[in-house]
Amino acid sequence: MSGALPTPEPSGLELERRRFRRRQTGRSVLVAAASTLVFAVVVWITLVNTPGWARVQSTFFDPAVAVEAWPRVFEGLLLNLAVLVFAAAGVLVVSIVLAILRTLRGPVFFPLRALAAAYTDLFRGLPLIIVLYVVGFGIPGLGFTDTRPPAAVLGTVALILTYSAYVSEVFRAGIEAVHPSQRLAARSLGLSHGQTMRLVVLPQAVRKVTPALMNDLVAMQKDVGLISVLGAVDAVRAAQIETAAAFNFTPYVLAGLLFVLIALPLIRLTDWYTARVRRREQMGALV
């Protein structure tokens, strides 16, 4: 094993190169820090010197109003989180089923394939807000149940309907990106079509599309706020109520900040995972 050999001392040439690289890195960091600082100061001074700044500050960034609004907005945010969890789970199931339907081969499956294709076309084209209204006010209108289902539940359904269409296309791309020889090898071992899908194709497909899926999750995380149009008291709706009560927009800013705070870990996780996948693939892996 070559790892057992002692690493020789770096030569003078290499040491000089390392010193140069260190110096260069140090200088780059300094330049970046300085330019960021200058930019921030310029923006700040410009903003503060606009004629209306004092009024904007008091109507959008009032700490007292923020503290006042906090309990209600936070409670609303918990509803957003609950809706996000259920919607994500629902989307996962529905979109995988749709993707599998769209990849079925053979004339027997034509109706299923066509149905799945029509579904994804329709719901990728429809604005989410319209789906929300149609589901939110249309389904209760059908009178399945005596009482109107909670707005949050209807909102979750609308989110699942819309996002499943997008996410199923991501899954389909992943399924089709698995090399056909993998399917061949699996069938040669005697695995059935279903087993091949479940044990060989889907696990690889999911790995391939995880960064894209996480990106969709981040997008859905903020669209969860749209369920407020149905009257569910989520963070956005709560902020609206507080805004109306205080004649001050700070609650909206507060709700916005909270949404960003939830999104940040997801966004970081996505970036980290994407980078990891790229590193792995660049290590000369065969597949």
Add this chain to the structure above:
Amino acid sequence: MSEVLRLAAVRKSFGSRDVLRGIDLRVDEGEVVALIGASGSGKSTLLRVVNLLERVDDGQVFLRGQDISDPRVDADAVRARIGVVFQHFNLFPHLSVLDNVTLAARHVHRRRRETAEASALELLARIGLSDHARSYPDRLSGGQQQRVAIVRAIATDPDLLLLDEVTSALDPELVGEVLDLVRELAAAGTTIVMATHEMAFARDVADRVVFLDRGVVAEEGTPAEVFGTPREQRTREFLARVGGLGPPPSAERA
């Protein structure tokens, strides 16, 4: 010797191209048959027809006397009785070596995990790869991957092992270890049909050599006959082209 595989007048075409034009072939228990022939002569198609990855256009394929070209036959069950190794090591990259080897045993043959893993580890030990049982395929060299693929194919004791150009995608220095494993399996009595470009290996290991030319069996016989004293003009031409003609070293041994 009991018959394991028999092809009777098998035909297969892709569009207007006739790839197999009436193949008759019989393989007995424990026999090692080498399919040789130029690219496009139908070697791979023949193997894929046997494994039901391609449907025959006419003729019959029998596995242990059962007509497996009958559409009423359960193709998955037939494939479960045949081991296949492809040119490109089609290991599953998301599964460890051990899971690759035990996949069919557990999910197709419904063996218990412990039983399947015990016998898989035994096989991996035989090829000196037990240390890699928990590794993923991308940590292995091409030769190691291909040997795992072979072990995966024989892990469920198939009636027949099909090898499709198993060394063609390998670096030259890795070919030997794979051929050694095939040689070992042949010596242990595994019934093997292999398509190969390795003439020296075919001459060395095969009990019978079948020369395919434009979709028909042009010549077949022992390695000494086919390589040493080919009857057909086209066999001689092919062997001259691939450099396989010459004094047969196995002739004295045979």
